[in-house]
Amino acid sequence: MFTSILNEHKGFGKQIMLLSKNELIKTYKGAVIGPFWAVVKPAFTVFVYWFAFSVGIKKLRDVGVNLGSHDPFTIDFFTFMFIGIIPWFFIQDSIVQGSKTLRTNRQFITKVKFPVSTILTYTGLSRLYVHLFLAIIMYGYVIFHRVSNGMPAFSVYDLQFFLYCPLMFMFFLALSWSTAPMAAFSKDFESLIVSVMSGIFWLSGIMYDSYGFTGFLKYAMLVNPINFFANGYRNCFLYNRWFFEYKTEFVIFLAEFVVVFILGIYNYNRLRKKLPDVL
Amino acid sequence: MSDAIITFKNVSKTYILYKNDQARFKALFIKPRNPKTNRALNDVSFEIYRGESVGIVGDNGAGKSTLLKMITGVAFPDDGEIIVDGKVAALLELTAGFSMEMTGRENIYLKGYILGLEDAYIKEIEEKIIEFAELGDYIDQPVRTYSSGMKMRLGFAINVNIEPDVLVVDEALAVGDASFKRKCKDKIKEIINAGTTVLYVSHNANSVKEICPRSIYLRKGTVIFDGPTDETLKVYEEYKESVKNKKKK
Numbered sequence: 170m171f172t173s174i175l176n177e178h179k180g181f182g183k184q185i186m187l188l189s190k191n192e193l194i195k196t197y198k199g200a201v202i203g204p205f206w207a208v209v210k211p212a213f214t215v216f217v218y219w220f221a222f223s224v225g226i227k228k229l230r231d232v233g234v235n236l237g238s239h240d241p242f243t244i245d246f247f248t249f250m251f252i253g254i255i256p257w258f259f260i261q262d263s264i265v266q267g268s269k270t271l272r273t274n275r276q277f278i279t280k281v282k283f284p285v286s287t288i289l290t291y292t293g294l295s296r297l298y299v300h301l302f303l304a305i306i307m308y309g310y311v312i313f314h315r316v317s318n319g320m321p322a323f324s325v326y327d328l329q330f331f332l333y334c335p336l337m338f339m340f341f342l343a344l345s346w347s348t349a350p351m352a353a354f355s356k357d358f359e360s361l362i363v364s365v366m367s368g369i370f371w372l373s374g375i376m377y378d379s380y381g382f383t384g385f386l387k388y389a390m391l392v393n394p395i396n397f398f399a400n401g402y403r404n405c406f407l408y409n410r411w412f413f414e415y416k417t418e419f420v421i422f423l424a425e426f427v428v429v430f431i432l433g434i435y436n437y438n439r440l441r442k443k444l445p446d447v448l
Numbered sequence: 449m450s451d452a453i454i455t456f457k458n459v460s461k462t463y464i465l466y467k468n469d470q471a472r473f474k475a476l477f478i479k480p481r482n483p484k485t486n487r488a489l490n491d492v493s494f495e496i497y498r499g500e501s502v503g504i505v506g507d508n509g510a511g512k513s514t515l516l517k518m519i520t521g522v523a524f525p526d527d528g529e530i531i532v533d534g535k536v537a538a539l540l541e542l543t544a545g546f547s548m549e550m551t552g553r554e555n556i557y558l559k560g561y562i563l564g565l566e567d568a569y570i571k572e573i574e575e576k577i578i579e580f581a582e583l584g585d586y587i588d589q590p591v592r593t594y595s596s597g598m599k600m601r602l603g604f605a606i607n608v609n610i611e612p613d614v615l616v617v618d619e620a621l622a623v624g625d626a627s628f629k630r631k632c633k634d635k636i637k638e639i640i641n642a643g644t645t646v647l648y649v650s651h652n653a654n655s656v657k658e659i660c661p662r663s664i665y666l667r668k669g670t671v672i673f674d675g676p677t678d679e680t681l682k683v684y685e686e687y688k689e690s691v692k693n694k695k696k697k
Contacts, residue, residue, distance in 0.1 A: 184561035187554065188547065195549040280544030282521030282536075283562055355473040442524035445517070446463055447472075 173438055174346070177284035185291045192295035207299045208306065211258050218254070218376065219247050234378055236408060236415075244407060248314055252406050253375045253399035255307045256337060259300040260395055261366060263293065267345035268352040268362045275353075275448040285441060289345045297338055304330070311406045326409050333401040333412070340394060340426055346433030350440035354447055374399050397422040452495040452533070453614060453645050454519060459528035461489040461514055461669075488514040489525070490669040498613075501646040503660035503677055505653070505684055510666040512649050516540065516616055519647065534613025534645075535563055539636075542603030548592040552583055552602055555591055559606050573609050580635075581605035582628070601628060608635050614645045653681050 352359035
């Protein structure tokens with residue numbers, strides 16, 4: 170079943186790279202400060218959240234974290250939020266833009282023969298470039314934060330970035346195999362996704378610690394894959410924890426990944442041949 | 449066995465007409481119960497051989513466009529089988545499939561990759577395409593900045609210079625000013641003479657006669673007649689007459 174998507178990618182590597190670069194140019198071209206918008210927008214968002222919670226509400230200066238395996242400790246709110254919100258920016262774009270992609274690239278579906286699933290790949294890649302750029306800035310901050318707290322600048326846990334980042338890319342790519350054809354079919358589905366996004370943000374542990382619950386909520390939080398990535402980035406840069414140390418979280422995520430992957434292939438194959446008729 | 453380059457085996461295609469957007473949303477999750485449908489192609493079978501020029505005639509809505517879309521690989525049948533054994537170039541909507549922010553040159557490569565061509569081969573034909581399209585220095589500007597005539601010229605130049613095995617031509621093709629039009633017609637003739645399989649869609653009986661020895665007549669998604677162009681056109685004319693007479697009565 171998976172072969173349909175795989176076959177569409179075979180021999181199209183160069184085309185995907187060319188188009189992903191082009192997609193990036195398309196996004197930021199025509200503006201005076203062009204690519205800087207990729208930084209300005211998230212920077213402003215980060216500032217607003219920090220201002221609202223640390224300065225405005227004054228409550229959130231520090232976040233207490235209890236991983237269970239480590240001694241409880243506190244992290245200043247800005248650092249805690251910053252590390253979690255960087256993957257969130259990528260996730261948000263992937264879900265919202267990813268579902269709109271087929272509609273906005275309809276000329277490749279209704280007019281020419283085209284490996285349609287690669288559209289999702291190259292638009293995803295162009296978002297990944299932006300994310301990597303932001304991640305470098307974030308890493309700069311992490312080093313600064315460590316050094317100013319008298320810690321060594323680098324840590325072996327940082328290397329987990331190369332696990333979490335590709336996993337995140339793949340997970341939301343597989344998700345878009347489902348959402349993109351469905352949104353192409355029905356504008357309502359697209360609107361549905363857009364309208365739940367801000368809700369999803371507040372239901373995820375970006376601004377607060379998703380481990381800080383007890384009972385039912387503790388497990389409900391583990392089901393949200395966004396928490397897996399927000400906490401994953403914190404594992405790398407703040408918590409000094411390996412991804413396999415919290416086995417329950419990791420296993421739940423892997424199970425979800427498999428489900429999303431299979432559903433994605435199923436939905437893509439189901440709707441692919443109908444796309445030219447509805448777009 | 450046979451030398452067929454295009455084979456249609458009992459091909460059918462039905463478009464589902466959704467009542468409204470709710471119905472369409474619902475159809476994502478549940479199969480619609482007896483929806484309104486439009487049968488665009490109904491059990492169509494034929495073979496087209498290498499080097500043949502075949503005309504396709506029929507009124508609007510007869511299924512010509514759907515048929516061509518299937519040959520070019522854009523649309524897919526619900527039932528039946530389609531085998532196309534070769535590179536297809538389509539002179540249908542010339543400006544379609546361009547990436548507007550990319551330069552003309554990049555779009556040549558893009559189109560080449562889509563058709564499964566290698567870098568080296570595209571490089572070979574690149575200059576030919578640029579020369580034919582008469583774009584000059586504009587080739588390294590984004591396609592977004594082109595006039596519609598320039599876009600069409602580039603689209604035409606790419607499609608005819610990739611040495612297709614099958615060329616699909618719509619007679620209602622607009623390619624800009626008179627001199628370029630003549631150039632295009634000459635090029636199409638050259639391609640036909642070189643032995644490329646050509647599918648020619650038209651309302652104009654004379655131009656079909658001129659180019660195609662064989663024609664297929666489609667009416668409401670069904671092949672009514674498939675044979676020598678003279679006979680096909682006779683059947684087509686007769687039907688048109690009968691419709692006219694009915695109206696008079």
